[in-house]
Amino acid sequence: MPVEVRLPTVLRSAAGGSSSVTAEGATIGEVLQNLIAAFPAMAGQVLTEDGTLHRFVNVYVNDDDVRYLEQLDTKVAEGDTVSILPAVAGG
Amino acid sequence: MxxxxxxxxxxxxxxxxxxxxxxxxxxxxxxxxxxxxNPGGSVKDRIALAMVEEAEKDGRLAPGDTLIEPSSGNTGIGLALVARVKGYHLKVVLPSNVSVERRQLLEVWGAEIIESPGSEGSNGAVRMANRIHQEHPEWVYLYQYANRANPTAHYExxxxxxxxxxxxxxxxxxxxxxxxxxxxxxxxxxxxxxxxxxxxxxxxxxxxxxxxxxxxxxxxxxxxxxxxxxxxxxxxxxxxxxxxxxxxxxxxxxxxxxxxxxxxxxxxxxxxxxxxxxxxxxxxxxxxxxxxxxxxxxxxxxxxxxxxxxxxxxx
Known part of the structure; x- marks a missing residue:
């Protein structure tokens, strides 16, 4: 199932400048792996070498951070939007 | 009252x-x-007071000292109020793209503003403050992001x-x-x-x-x-x-x-x-x-x- 993946500015150059791409997958883990397969320059930026979510990356399905859902096992369905955002502070 | x-x-x-x-x-x-x-206008007055009082108690902060802190505004404003009342100097590393009123309030209470690049957001302000503190270890760095008095103020x-x-x-x-x-x-x-x-x-x-x-x-x-x-x-x-x-x-x-x-x-x-x-x-x-x-x-x-x-x- 293809879903829309919105990319942060820092990852756009790895995707030919696109701010949004599509990727296949039934879970967030699958979507991110397919994303990296399509855009190898993102390797190491989104997932770590051992396949976990990069510490400074927040991934949202629609508006929910997947770390507080099922992490990489969080299911995605057609029509969902996945957003990748860098961790930023406030205060 | x-x-x-x-x-x-x-x-x-x-x-x-x-x-x-x-x-x-x-x-x-x-x-x-x-x-x-709150008198400084935000929730951050709580942590500003708590962090300053904690530093006074453990001897890190003495009258006349200078504080440095990265802030997108409210913590800086809270610290500016506390510093003005208690007699400390304050330097706030502030991203350039905050509302003009945040900047004005810092000036009301006499804080010095050090501008960090707006495009780097608060992360950039934190990085700059870390660097400045290394160059000026004599300035007291309360560092709200790592200071236990911050969550403790809300816990208590x-x-x-x-x-x-x-x-x-x-x-x-x-x-x-x-x-x-x-x-x-x-x-x-x-x-x-x-x-x-x-x-x-x-x-x-x-x-x-x-x-x-x-x-x-x-x-x-x-x-x-x-x-x-x-x-x-x-x-x-x-x-x-x-x-x-x-x-x-x-x-x-x-x-x-x-x-x-x-x-x-x-x-x-x-x-x-x-x-x-x-x-x-x-x-x-x-x-x-x-x-x-x-x-x-x-x-x-x-x-x-x-x-x-x-x-x-x-x-």
Whole structure:
């Protein structure tokens, strides 16, 4: 199932400048792996070498951070939007 | 009302008011804690006072000393107030793209502003302050993102106040800036009632902050990691600028004049209310609307204001 993946500015150059791409997958883990397969320059930026979510990356399905859902096992369905955002502070 | 000795005694003990008329679910009440009632105008007065008093107690801070702190505004303003009253000098590393009123308030209380690149957001301000502190170890660096007095101020103040005024709370929703409010209040409320759910609200700030070179420029406050924030939070939800402004306006229609991050928290509360059957959602309104009048948030065309908000740091 293809879903829309919105990319942060820092990852756009790895995707030919696109701010949004599509990727296949039934879970967030699958979507991110397919994303990296399509855009190898993102390797190491989104997932770590051992396949976990990069510490400074927040991934949202629609508006929910997947770390507080099922992490990489969080299911995605057609029509969902996945957003990748860098961790930023406030205060 | 008692007659107080110092303006600093006005910090904390803020009022809570019901805004359930804005709840999308008639079975869910929404209660808002008005941190704009603090004398420096935001929730950050609490941590400013707590961090300064802690540093005074352990001897790190002595009369006449200079403080340096990175802040997108409110912590700086709170520290400027405390520093002015107690006689310290303050230098605030402030991203260039905050509202003009934040800058003006720092000037009111005599803080020196060191500008950091707006495109790097708060992360850039933190990096610059770290660097300056290395060059000037004689300046006292309270470092709100790693200072335990930050969450402790909420564990000992904000949390107990909420429990005292609204023990029927089922959900607590607040913005995730330094994470101090969520860590302190969240832990306190869960100790009293383990069923309380803690929701964080975050703006998609990463979209606006395009000066990050790569994802390793990301930043997680050390207190969030040290105090196992990821285990405490039940959910984290992203609220964009449009929703934030829309809910800031709805709050004003209900008579509550609050800042844009309060609109984001309110949007989170509405989302929370829609997702549960019944309950009482408590949110923190971090500041009042005064510092955002120049953004036209209430009066200008919504599309124009949303575009403006995308370039402004309001958390």
């Amino acid at each position: 008692a007659l107080l000795r110092s303006v600093l005694d006005l910090i904390g003990n803020t009022p809570m008011v019901e805004v359930s008329e804005l709840s999308p679910n008639p079975q869910v009440r929404i209660v808002i804690k008005l941190e704009g009632q 103040g904000t949390g107990p106040e909420i429990w005292r005024d609204c023990p029927e709370v089922t959900h607590f929703v607040a913005g995730l800036g330094t994470s101090g409010t969520l860590l302190g209040v969240g832990r306190f409320l869960k100790e009293r009632n383990p069923d309380v759910q803690v929701w964080a609200v975050e703006p998609p700030a990463g979209e606006m902050v395009d000066g990050l070179r790569n994802l390793d420029d990301g930043y997680i406050p050390p207190i969030f990691t040290d105090l196992r924030g990821a285990d405490l939070l039940d959910r984290k939800t992203m609220i964009g600028p449009r929703e934030s402004i829309e809910w800031t306006r709805r709050l004003a229609e209900a008579g509550v004049f609050a800042g844009i991050s309060s609109g984001a928290a309110m949007a989170g509360a509405a989302r929370c209310a829609s997702s549960v059957e019944r309950g009482v959602v408590v949110i923190v309104a971090a500041d009042g609307g005064w510092k955002y009048l120049s953004t036209g948030a209430w009066t200008d065309d919504l599309d124009v204001v949303v575009e403006r908000a995308k370039r402004t740091i309001y958390f």
